[in-house]
Amino acid sequence: MRRTKAEAEETRSNILSAAERLFYEKGVSNATLEDVAKAAGVTRGAIYWHFSNKTDLFLALYNSVQMPQEDMLAREIEEPGSDVLGNIEKLTVDWLDELASDEHRQRIFTILLRCDYSEDLMPVLERQQEVDDRHAALLENAFAKASSEGYLDANWTPRSATKALWWMMGGLCSEWLLFGRRFDLAAEGKDGLKRLFAGFRPVTIDMVGSAEVHSMT
Amino acid sequence: MRRTKAEAEETRSNILSAAERLFYEKGVSNATLEDVAKAAGVTRGAIYWHFSNKTDLFLALYNSVQMPQEDMLAREIEEPGSDVLGNIEKLTVDWLDELASDEHRQRIFTILLRCDYSEDLMPVLERQQEVDDRHAALLENAFAKASSEGYLDANWTPRSATKALWWMMGGLCSEWLLFGRRFDLAAEGKDGLKRLFAGFRPVTIDMVGSAEVHSMT
């Protein structure tokens, strides 16, 4: 039953998809390698051939998903003179759209969210932290640029705006993923972001007219 | 070795605390009942006497933490004429303070966040959802009251404000709990909430002065 290299690569990939489905459905630690093997149409022998153990399989799965478009974010910031806040907002909304339409990514993120990280999975947590930190730093740079150009309302600092956006995105996606996707992520997210970003932009005189003016109490 | 009723109740509580610590440290599914028993200074016999199995123990632990102060929120809304938005903000900040100073609650929440919910734990997830929904509904009521009294900026609706606040709190607490509490939850949370709530309040003429006025492009 010796397979050609292409076939072997296919079973490897089959194992990975099966692992993704089962880790997602039963949780990483509740899914057994026997389950994964059966779902992939192979025996554990195949799994142990391609991966050294469950942790290794998990790490391979984790590495198989390419993380969000940092480069895009970085490039958007470079673009001079354009509407920086608008760019950030668009990028964020796009990211939500992608997540909403990519079940693969949904499952991976869900797995990452709700797996309990025992000691051997710590590298995953740490790498997640790294990526997050870099990402947040880029965001803060973008907001800093917006701020220096006068496009950030005085109420916000680059750092606070970054965090508000970050936390809102985190809460939004977590709730959506963990609680059965009970709402339209793209639509609701877009709406929420629109309002949040409206708050980021400086207030202009003509905006005040529409609101009732309250006297200070 | 038959113990008095009080002693028995104490071992039961010891088991619960040990379970809390170990579920927190190793994750629910990676912590064995033997671990818990050892940590509690008993044998598994004691655990099986007080609880029927691990799931039951987990549920008991979950039930032992009283959920956030819905009643307080409900009462605050009733209070007439007062600054509703201010009340919500204060309540939220207080909630963060409590979480920041209550390690017990921190561990419970962390456990709930990162345990993978296999089928037998589903009741927990569902109850969490229930509580969350009720809580969110109360919040929305409060924002609706604020709105009807003209205290909510036109940019926001009760529902959108609720969600923005909800998601931000969720993201904030999740990041803090899951990523090693790397920042000052109470301080940063308070700051972020201050800015978010500033955006909730209607803009008044005198606020515009401090900001540079940009011409419309």
Add this chain to the structure above:
DNA sequence: ATTTTAACATACATATTTGTTTGTATAATT
């Protein structure tokens, strides 16, 4: 055409965890 080796399947040995059963000392009951 042989030989070798890659890509698995199969079988096995072991460790781990769980659930249950039995034993037992003592508090509570009568």
Add this chain to the structure above:
DNA sequence: AATTATACAAACAAATATGTATGTTAAAAT
């Protein structure tokens, strides 16, 4: 004071998952 039921500990049985070792077949290599 004798009995009973409680609150466990200790032992046992069974299931489950893991890791490894061995077998097998066909693709490559020679």
